[in-house]
Amino acid sequence: MKKIDSFQVDHSRLKRGIYVSRKDTVGSEILTSFDIRTKLPNVEPAMEIEAMHTMEHLCATFLRNHDDWAKKTVYFGPMGCCTGFYMIFHGDYVSKDVVGVIQEMFKFMSDFNEEIPGAGINECGNYKSHDLEGARQEAKKFYKEVLSNLKEENLNYPE
Template structure:
């Protein structure tokens, strides 16, 4: 079986950041998948599942309600390794195209204090698995430590 592209990224050299994970063609349309990497792979603890679940709810809600990006948002969700999120947009983009959006998204999640959208038992498959304070913490940490100081090594996969 052929190995998928994301397994060919050198995770020992990968920094937290915003990366184009892949681009797919659906007919004449391009879909761009981004790797929003919050943690140093294999070098720091992965994010807590409850915090990630909350961030998934907040992130998907924020993006799908964005005036500019709502209709372009296909998916926002956690990586299985719990070191970041995938976000998929309809369109052909590079990492630089979503820097401001990503900053806005993580500021929103860092400062969110209301009821978590879609977290009621009737709305969510595991409504007990949420942690808003930790979601706030992880979002602020990523914003302060990475998004505020982006460089080329945070926007392009290591070669």
């Protein structure tokens, strides 16, 4: 059985940050998957499902409406372990290429104080499972503690 690359990352040494998780070739095109790790794995408590669900809605909305990244956005969604998100862009990128848009996105979430996009009963499969204030707090924490002071260890998986 083939090993999964992300399971080979030493999560005991992984910092919070932005990492290239993988690059896939589809025809002649490259898709770059990013690991946006907002929590220290197995150290910090995982994100609450409701806050994470709201963050997913806000980030997907932000990216799909972004002037530069909307047409490059393939996917944004939560990790099953609730310690971060996966983001997939069409193109061949490194972590430093997406720092600006991720900073913008987390600032957007930190300041967001409107109705959660796509969170109604007709638009969402679990519309009762949202927490805007929790999402805002998670975004503020990650922005302040990580995104505003990125180092190489926050942009490259541990060797």
